[in-house]
Amino acid sequence: MAFPVNQLRNDFPILSTQVHGKPLVYFDNGATTQKPRQVIDRLVQYYETENSNVHRGAHHLSNLATVSFEGARNFIAQYINAQRTEEVIFTRGTTDSINLVASSFHSFIQKGDEVLITAMEHHSNLVPWQQLCKNKEAHLCVIQVLEDGMLDMPVARKMLSPKVKILAFTHISNVLGTINPVKELVAEAHRYNIPVLIDGAQAIAHVQVDVQELDCEFYAFSAHKAYGPMGTGVLYGKSEWLNKLPPCQFGGEMIDQVSFDKTVFNKLPYKFEAGTPNVADVLGMETALRYLDTLGIKNIQQYEDGLLEHATSSLLKIPGIKIIGRAKQKTAVISFIVEGIHPYDLGTLLDQMGIAVRTGNHCAQPLVESLGLNGTIRVSFGLYNTLSEVDYFIDSLKRAINMLL
Amino acid sequence: MTIKEKAQAVVEEFWMFDDWMDKYAYLIELGKDLPVIDSQFKTNNHLISGCQSRVWLHAEEQEGQIVFTADSDAVITKGIVSLLIRILSNHTPKEILEADFSFLESIGLQEHLSPTRANGLASMIKQIQLYARAFQLKSNQL
Structure with missing residues (x-):
């Protein structure tokens, strides 16, 4: 059975928010998740x-x-x-x-x-x-x-x-x-x-x-x-x-x-x-x-793995992108950097397009520094995120990169 | 031009853009065009604290006026600091200390920035004012 993402999105009132006139795409679930109506x-x-x-x-x-x-x-x-x-x-x-x-x-x-x-x-x-x-x-x-x-x-x-x-x-x-x-x-x-x-x-x-x-x-x-x-x-x-x-x-x-x-x-x-x-x-x-x-945690994990795979392969097609963390066993978290671009600039432009991502050292300074980085952009998915949101994110990211390079 | 006239010119430039993406594109162009700071000034001494990206600001006096140079590792931040420099550079310490920063509100910059970036902007302004005060004290002692 397909994961009922469109149906369960209705459980989360905040997902209908507009950000700078654009529909909210919330990819900062690693920081905190949104709350369903039931909660x-x-x-x-x-x-x-x-x-x-x-x-x-x-x-x-x-x-x-x-x-x-x-x-x-x-x-x-x-x-x-x-x-x-x-x-x-x-x-x-x-x-x-x-x-x-x-x-x-x-x-x-x-x-x-x-x-x-x-x-x-x-x-x-x-x-x-x-x-x-x-x-x-x-x-x-x-x-x-x-x-x-x-x-x-x-x-x-x-x-x-x-x-x-x-x-x-x-x-x-x-x-x-x-x-x-x-x-x-x-x-x-x-x-x-x-x-x-x-x-x-x-x-x-x-x-x-x-x-x-x-x-x-x-x-x-x-x-x-x-x-x-x-x-x-x-x-x-x-x-x-x-x-x-x-x-x-x-x-x-x-x-x-x-x-x-x-x-x-x-x-x-x-x-x-x-x-x-x-x-x-x-x-x-x-x-x-x-x-x-x-919903079943295994169904959720399977669904989020699908988002992770789609986002990872789409990101890797963009020149200059480096994904930080390529472990075989991963959850739906992608940290990345774009050559020549400060994560904070990308985060700001993505926000203008309605997309919430995390930038910086993610409260893990020693790790980020040991990787020789001064920060990353992190997208982290939740059970209400969709493949079309991932596609919109990829398009928005390309637009932001073009502006910044 | 006075600080006030330069600030007004900047406000009018921003009014040309309806869309914030275009305003950001403009800030990015300004950031890219900002003359590079002399690398000897890109030290921790010149780093402004309170910014998520690193910002270096240097000031020197030329014939009674302060000339600012700056750099940042983030280009939007660089654009913002370049706006400040354009308006406040080549003025006397007194003029800088008396400057009215409400033009930032007219651009909509402060309310539009994330709280961390707004803090960063406040830190930049504070640092500019500190330099002005330091130069003023120095000239009073001479």
């Missing part, structure tokens, strides 16, 4: 009919909100195939999830230990570890990226050792689109009992995420990159690890008993959820993931 309605419904604080108050609305909120946790746990519901911690998003683990990991790191990351991490999966290492006088070690955009696996294997206390890397590169061999690298790390955190920011909307199959200790993602609301996301953690880690924020529901002398922390998942949670957006996130589930 927007869910937020409204919550505030109109359910709004109340969760887990407290024996009144009707509080019970209703609590049931919805915990129901969302239950669904999301199933969606990523977590073994237990309490392994899903609600956070503000990927960055918050990674910071939570990095902060809580302080007591597991000694002077001279190593934290291993890769050269394709965006700042959110780099700076928290860098700061942790700085505070603990530990070493931040970096697995290099090969020219085609894939990880240097033989080197990665050699860098694993009992000195490494945690390995953190991205499921999918936000710049290169590379899908990393997560399962393989996790298995290698486990030979040394190294826990692994996976940054799933770019993966959750595009590929199937099964945390038990990946076997990682932690998995972080944001709702807003998967057609859900901004400001919420998930930290998945294996319960044995989440039980071991100390909380790093205090107050609210994360407390079991408190006196002026001491506090007993609540059990999972509440231990890590200090303060009043972002209930509405969590419910919006559930709705977004249900939306993906209904």
